[in-house]
Amino acid sequence: MRFALNHGDVCSEEIDGEVIIINLVTGCYYSLGGSAAAVWPLILAGYSAAEIAAHFMPVASDPASVEAQVTAFLDYLCAEGIVLVSDDVVRHDVSEIAAADGFSAPVAEKFTDMQELLLVDPIHEVAEAGWPLRDTQGS
Secondary structure: OEEEEOOOOEEEEEEOOEEEEEEOOOOOEEEEOHHHHHHHHHHHOOOOHHHHHHHHHHHEOOHHHHHHHHHHHHHHHHHOOOEEEEOOOOOOOOOOOOOOOOEOOOOEEEEOOOHHHHHOOHHHHOEOOEOOOOOOOOO
16 A cells, blocks of 8 residues: 555645645644654655555664554554555655664644634635735725
8 A cells, every 4th residue: 555645735845854744625734853754755755654664674673663653654644634545656766865863653743723824825715817806896
């Protein structure tokens, strides 16, 4: 089973080793650091849970638990609408990704403090005429 970013509903950006993900449907945003940030490019490259776990097993203190932790993380991302299960995903080579220094259970920090702002952002509600729309009726 492979996963794909929920394009159209979710955007992400890596900044200084931290991945920021915004769910444009719910207005929630997430921060991935540490192992979660290291897992993210593997998810985007179409790796399965087993392949992601195999990437980290050599550096994990408890290799037997890595796949379960990765699977739990992927399940969480699916439940939050960030990634989707897809049979159409083609795995891409990510050999340029450096070997991990270690592994701890990947965690996404969820933030809801800007939901209202993210959901009413007028940039996402642009009509064909563009934005901002000026009142030409003089009301």
